[in-house]
Amino acid sequence: MPASNPESMSVQTEAKPKAAERIRRAARELFYRQGIRAIGVEEIVTQAGVTKPSLYRSYASKDELAAEYLRDYEQAFWKVFEAGKETHPHDARAQLMAYFEGLAQRATQPGYRGCGLTNAVVEYPGDDHPARKVAQAHKRKLRARLVALCEAMGSKAPEVLADGLLLLLEGTYASGQLFGRQGPARSLVAVAEQLIEASIA
Amino acid sequence: MPASNPESMSVQTEAKPKAAERIRRAARELFYRQGIRAIGVEEIVTQAGVTKPSLYRSYASKDELAAEYLRDYEQAFWKVFEAGKETHPHDARAQLMAYFEGLAQRATQPGYRGCGLTNAVVEYPGDDHPARKVAQAHKRKLRARLVALCEAMGSKAPEVLADGLLLLLEGTYASGQLFGRQGPARSLVAVAEQLIEASIA
DNA sequence: TGACGATGTTACCGATCGGTACGTATGATC
């Protein structure tokens, strides 16, 4: 950055021209599909069409790259989760159920791999791993958001309902990878409706 | 086995005197607590107080040892799951809820690591891994058992109820490792009761 | 006693792991 003309660089302020972004994308795909521990950095850079030093110029370690992958994953998650806000404004229940319906479909597709954030927690039991920290922080946020939604839909016991819905969500993530097309995720919407109904009536 | 006196060997018919059993126990503990991929065979034999050749005399490979670990895990699971049969004979609902209550307690303990079988599926996405095969077969059995229990308790839609309960179970396994003591698993029993009630009434 | 099966010891294999030292191409600026 040699002095003048600060607006010469486009949107990206931090130095991330191309290689880093390609690595991100490759890591995202490989980490999600195969698991973080199962994928070596060599495989990532090969898939990205770059070399190892390029990876370590943009990311401090494989663990940090994994954490970055999860940050990207979380951002994408919220986009999907909050998509119902536009289609069903002022209707918390419809917003929530829109996500549940989409999830139920995805989770009954063969090759479904569940939630990248939950999977990372399974892969790294130790509290100190950076990837796990990202995942746990996200799940706390998700839980709080669910409570808010349950309150908005007039639940008599919003915390309990939110707990129940969260259990259903995590159960869907897990059993989606366990069972194929006719897995228990097919009943997710019906069961969630029952819980909501019982908590509102 | 040199001919005569076939009853000379005690209970264990297969050759498994001591080393193999110690390996089994060490593997079970380490695989469960830290994950299969995270544990090397060196660590297992060290913990077991044996050496690597002893491991490979009893188990063909690390993958096979992992599968054996899951077979042991499954056996232990069924013991816990079916424990309600004795305390509540002829009462499917009470049998099931006994397991749910115990699980809810365990899953809200710090350091809880979820279900070893589900975790293995997360660690090994590929269909060909022996450990994954064991886990998937078990989950299918569990699902069938849940359907039978739901029928026995007079559910109007046993498959849907069983699906819902299975989602709650898997959700508890997962969120037990995500949240600490005040995790959503604390509401497991209440939520399960709601689902059962709604499916029977 | 002697033979055998199971276990322990030591040293090693090729492959892959995450990570890095160091030289080279590129592209804008003066």
Place this chain on the structure above:
DNA sequence: GATCATACGTACCGATCGGTAACATCGTCA
């Protein structure tokens, strides 16, 4: 056209991975 920072590639590091060969030791039972 010389300069200089940036970005990239070649080649390599030590450590660890799962797995094995060869041999010594021990206890058991005939």
